[in-house]
Amino acid sequence: MSRFTRSRGKILLHLDNTELELFTRSVNELLDLLDDGAVEQAEPDDGDDPFAMWERSFGTQPGIEDDLPDDERDPITERMFPSAYPDDPEAASDFARFTEAAQRSAKIADACTVLDDLDSLRGGTTRIAPDHIDAWLKTLNNLRLALSVVLGISDEVSNHEAAQRPDEDPRAWLYTYYGWLGWMLESLLESVMAPE
Template sequence: MSRFARSRGKIQLHLDSTEFEVFSHSVNELLDLLDDGSEAEPLDEDDPFAAWEASFGAEPGIEDDFDEDERDPVMQRLFPRAYPDDPEAASDFARFTDASQRQDKVTAACMVLDDLDELRGGTVRIRDDHVDAWLKTLNNLRLVLSVMLGISDEISASEAAERPEEDPRSWLFTYYGWLGWMLESLLEAVMAPE
């Protein structure tokens, strides 16, 4: 099974062709999911006005009438509401933070894809400044799969694990477990002594 490892001060990951195809495809699918239809340019961190404008997120009033029960369950998991018992405060908070949170997830996934584009001999070398992007993207993929599998706690995770092989979602649980393994091995590689 693939795992991250530290070698000569760099974190590396070896992927076989199937793992590479499935993983890169799922990161691209995550990007499609996060695409809100806007053609926003990446933020220029040196432009304080661009950052200020992006901090406003959606236009005022767009989410004010938004029924929490109508939100896509995947988006609910990726962008949980800060104040679940106060719809008005939750709407205000989302209006000011959702755009930057979405952009952060998109940027992280793009960094992962950039690293995957550099695959050589089945090995991906991950720059130190990309490790956080890998952690975020692996976690975001697990969040998406947890919704698809109906996993919300340990009991539902156990039930998902017990699905028969003929259940079309059984392979999703295997992939969900693989992503968890990858997260764990990346954290171990990060913590390993140089």
């Protein structure tokens, strides 16, 4: 059964083959989602021209959607990168322009760390290095955020409604997976906080 455990000060992850395949696919899909909105890093070589670099820092950045009307924004992007200034679209756009690329890069790096750990899983178990735990917590949370949009979960009421979907509704299975991710997050937190 999937879970995190603590043994002799080490955090261990246990997954069966089906869980490993499903979870690996989910993290890869999260990476695809984050990469689709990532800002291209390739830039012209300006040599030592500080004005060109300064001008570029104020240019538009493709992939950041804060200039789009609310009804055209991707709802998953909206949930993962919420507006810092919901009542001030101009300030929100400026804030996103200077922060969202770095936030995306950090989320991508965290997801890649998780994939590396999953790749080292042998016999259903792998060790999670202490400096990887934060990446795991954030990636599990990001997967739940993305699924919450698909499931229409925004509060306790909508969470309860999502849980009541009939088995023939395809989203019923997604809700089960959403719950599994929450259980994994809780399991990791409990393992981290367990006494030595």
